[in-house]
Amino acid sequence: MATVLKAEARNMKDSPTALRHAGRIPAVYYGSKTKATSISLAGKDFEKVWRQVGETGVVILATPAGELPALIHDIDRDPVRETIRHADFYVFEEGQRIKLKVPIEFVGVAPAVKDLGGVLIKVLHELEVEAAPKDLPRSLIADISILVDFKSIVTAKEIAIPTGVVLITKPDEVVASVYEPKDEPVEEAPVDLSAIEVEKKGKEAKEGEEGVLDSDAKEAKGAPPAKGEKK
Incomplete structure (x- = not known):
C-alpha cells in the first residue's frame, strides 16, 4: 500500500x-x-x-x-x-507507464580489485527503465564479483531487471570496469651542461686573473728601483 x-x-x-x-x-x-x-x-x-x-x-x-x-x-x-x-x-x-532513471547499487567484491590491485570504475550510476508506477524498483543491483580480470566489464544487460520493468538504456552500455594501474618510470632531472660549462669557464678565468696578479707582484718585487729612487 x-x-x-x-x-x-x-x-x-x-x-x-x-x-x-x-x-x-x-x-x-x-x-x-x-x-x-x-x-x-x-x-x-x-x-x-x-x-x-x-x-x-x-x-x-x-x-x-x-x-x-x-x-x-x-x-x-x-x-x-x-x-x-x-x-x-x-x-x-x-494504467500509465513511466520512464524513469533508477539508481544502481553496486554489490560484491571484484577479484580484479582485491587480488590484482585494480581500480573499480563506475561508468554509470543510473539506468533508464519503463514501468507502471507500482512496479518501479527503488534501485537496481550490479554484481561486480564478475570482474575477475582487467578485461571484464559489467554491462546493462547483465543487471537483473524486475518483472514488469523494461530496460531503456542500451543493453551493451558499460556499467562498471576495472582499471589496471601502470608503474610509470621515474625520470631523472636533466643536467644543465651549459651551466656547468659557464661555471667552469668562470673558474678558469678567475684562476687566470690570480696568475696574472701573482706574476705582476713578482715582477714588481724583483724590478730595479727607478733612477733617483733610494733603496
Whole structure:
C-alpha cells in the first residue's frame, strides 16, 4: 500500500522562507493531465517519506482537491545545511507507464580489485527503465564479483531487471570496469651542461686573473728601483 502524505494548499502570499521557518516545505505537483499546483508539506513528514520511497516509490498526495497518486520527481536541498527546501511531485494516470532513471547499487567484491590491485570504475550510476508506477524498483543491483580480470566489464544487460520493468538504456552500455594501474618510470632531472660549462669557464678565468696578479707582484718585487729612487 502506498504511503499517504498530507498536503495543504499553499498561500502564495507566504514566502518560501517563511514556510520553512514554520517547519513546512514548499512543493508543487503536476502531470500530463494535471496542471501545476502549489502546495506545502510538513517538513518532518516529507523527510520520513523521502527516506522510505525515494524517487521511485509511489505516494498518495492527500490534497484539498482529493487523493492523487504521485512520484517524488525532484527535490532541492540547501547546499550548506543539506535540508530539503522544495519538492516536485509527478501525478500519473491509471494504467500509465513511466520512464524513469533508477539508481544502481553496486554489490560484491571484484577479484580484479582485491587480488590484482585494480581500480573499480563506475561508468554509470543510473539506468533508464519503463514501468507502471507500482512496479518501479527503488534501485537496481550490479554484481561486480564478475570482474575477475582487467578485461571484464559489467554491462546493462547483465543487471537483473524486475518483472514488469523494461530496460531503456542500451543493453551493451558499460556499467562498471576495472582499471589496471601502470608503474610509470621515474625520470631523472636533466643536467644543465651549459651551466656547468659557464661555471667552469668562470673558474678558469678567475684562476687566470690570480696568475696574472701573482706574476705582476713578482715582477714588481724583483724590478730595479727607478733612477733617483733610494733603496
